[in-house]
Amino acid sequence: MSNSTPDVTVVIGAYEAMPYLIRCLESVEAQTLPAGRMEIVAVDDGSTDGTGAYLEEFAARTAIETRVVRQANSGGPSGPRNVGLGLARGRYVFFLDADDYFGEEALERMVAMGDRAGTDVVLGKVVGVNRGAAKSMWKETVERADLYSSNIKFTLSAQKLFRRDLLVRLGMRFDEELRTGEDALFTMEAYLRGNGVSVVADYTCYYLVGRDDGKHVTKSGSYLLRFDSARALMKLIATHVPPGPKRDTLMVRPLVITLLPQFGPGLLRQSDEVRQRKMELAAPLLEAYWTPGLARRLKVQERLRLLCIAEGRLDLLLDILRFMHEKKKPRQVRKGLRGRLYLVYPHFGEGTVLPLSAYEVTVTEWIGRKRVEVPGRQSTAAFLRRLVRKARRTARAAGLHMPRSAHRA
The missing domain is CATH 3.90.550.10 (Spore Coat Polysaccharide Biosynthesis Protein SpsA; Chain A)
Structure with a gap:
């Protein structure tokens, strides 16, 4: 040697x-x-x-x-x-x-x-x-x-x-x-x-x-092993990174890569016993680490699924998974003067445990092949212009007149 x-x-x-x-x-x-x-x-x-x-x-x-x-x-x-x-x-x-x-x-x-x-x-x-x-x-x-x-x-x-x-x-x-x-x-x-x-x-x-x-x-092993992995990684992150934006940023990884695949459309084919067991295993992890800051770092369908798990609502989770399994594309809806953008997944606007904020686009997403960006200032201005144009069309249809200055709002 x-x-x-x-x-x-x-x-x-x-x-x-x-x-x-x-x-x-x-x-x-x-x-x-x-x-x-x-x-x-x-x-x-x-x-x-x-x-x-x-x-x-x-x-x-x-x-x-x-x-x-x-x-x-x-x-x-x-x-x-x-x-x-x-x-x-x-x-x-x-x-x-x-x-x-x-x-x-x-x-x-x-x-x-x-x-x-x-x-x-x-x-x-x-x-x-x-x-x-x-x-x-x-x-x-x-x-x-x-x-x-x-x-x-x-x-x-x-x-x-x-x-x-x-x-x-x-x-x-x-x-x-x-x-x-x-x-x-x-x-x-x-x-x-x-x-x-x-x-x-x-x-x-x-x-x-x-x-x-x-x-x-990586293709072998039961779902229980994935929860063990997620639990260990989240504990490590929490040990070395104090609560706040940095911890939230790192927690995206175990949640999205390790935990969420256990709650994909494949859950629809699994038994009630397995579904309930997975919910029980995930609940304490979300109770310990789920924060509003973490939620805003996720895509809408990711956030909705995790929120259903955190609230113990398997019924709502299954509705979202059926929507995903059928490859439906959520409609895009803008609300408010700031033109916030929302994706219409199941139970949108119903006032259940899934609040309106859970449907808001806060990170870049893809709907099919279409890129969906988070609305910025320019997008808000464009949204306001669209509102004015829509109002003008409505006014013309009613035989009314709007001043041109309104068009430049």
Whole structure:
């Protein structure tokens, strides 16, 4: 074993990873970062498909210093990652899934960014292969991204470059009690407690592969695991960010990405028992963290669903879900002198537990292919002009006359 400290330790947790593991390891060998500046710690988590044997064969022939650990199956990705992290010697650690692979310049570019910016986490652009991947955070390369105003909070997977000193100093480990969302908890803690986050967006660093056999870990597990994940992430955010706009901004992520999918149109096909259980699990989370500021950071249909859950109104929630399932497009209605814009979903204007404010457009939305913007000052003026034009048409129809000055209001 070399005495010099490598720039990067690539930690690969592998379970039943063949044949995807072949390309994964080839992509590490193909890095433009020299072999002597990196190491691999690969953990075979009880595979039965030859994964362990292939890792040992690779370690015997590669120029990259490679350590292979073979262990009984741990039941999830956290155990192998923690083992790899415990053995890592690099200045940085990258958690590479055995299904996925690097772009050739990935590590060289990310290490250079981390060194130049002095940040503790570096995000490299991710694209999906045979699956979708988040896109909104890859618009530009930035040395220091703001967690609250940027979209980096919506990419919390573990496939990032972490400064190992941060992980050691904070004693960070993946939560092995969580069976899903453990990477979101780990990454968010690094965002919150580390010295900044960088984004490499001008080069594809990571290829996220959808397995043909459908065995990708994020596709498995019961709905109870999703609530465990949401609960843990919301608690972490609340621990490190005091109540106020910043906390509200971060809470959007667990609510919209982790919790709300459990209350999508698929709920219509589920049993009353499951529906009620989901409502019971979500209620205390909303009681603890729901605020008016958080509500205004959501799209109308998101806000309405969460408000139904918070108020315990499964009946109203199901009406909204039927509307969504039938792919109906809500009408747009303007009200008031300020021209506030509302989307007409079920129970609009009925004065139930869903107040008029719950239907107001407060963030940019898409209705079908049409972009719906939040009305601004210019939109309000345009709204007033439309009111005047409408009044003039009505007056003309009635044989009355309005002065031209009114048209310039």
